[in-house]
Amino acid sequence: MNKQLSILFIEDDLVETMKIHRIIDKLGLNHHIHEAKNGEQALNYLNNNNDLPDIILLDLNMPKINGIEFLKILKNDEVMKYIPTVILTTSHNRKDILECYNIGIAGYIIKPLKYEDYVSKIDTLLSYWSMNELIKA
Template sequence: MKNILKVLLIEDDAIEVMKLNRAISSLQLKHQIVEANNGEEALEILKNKQIIPDIILLDLNMPKINGIEFLATLKKDEVLKYIPTIILTTSNNQKDLLECYKIGVAGYVLKPLKYEDYVSKIENLLSYWSINELIKI
């Protein structure tokens, strides 16, 4: 049985946020999406326990606190470090990829240009995490 996920989406681009919400809607998924515009806002949501997500979808290129800085901060927290964090980015920079895995990312997904390919990746990603046994914090 697939679980309904609480997903924290950390993305500063409004078009990318709309694209993810549109993909989830078109797939008729019931996952709860909470949006943060940058890493700083996401840390506030997490620290205030406004939501404890099952997974985090994280963009790398953001103002204030970028994705790698957010990930490093998250992984230092004794409770929050167990939340699976998946990078969802346009950056295919090998340095970024290696740094993210070194810090402890659960996955690194490149956003494809074609919308149909994007929907397929989102479907596979959320399907995978919805059948996993996730830690409830």
């Protein structure tokens, strides 16, 4: 049986945030989503919360601390580096993809234009991580 996930969703676009909530509701999933609008807010959440998320869904293009800057900080932390981080972005830029994998991401998903395709990708992503053996550092 798949377990409930604690997800840190880092996204500055309100429409995308509403979309992820709508998808999770549509799929009937019981995951708990914590939101951050940028890398700075996400780091504040992670540093001031005893319960770290099971997984992070991260957009790359954000103000203040962007996704790649956030990843570098996250993966240099001895505790937080174990949190699986999946990029969820519109960037097809090969340089971004290579840099993210080099830093240590768990996956890179390009947001599809069609809502049905987005639902399918999120369903597959969350199904995989909810049955995966996750480390709680």
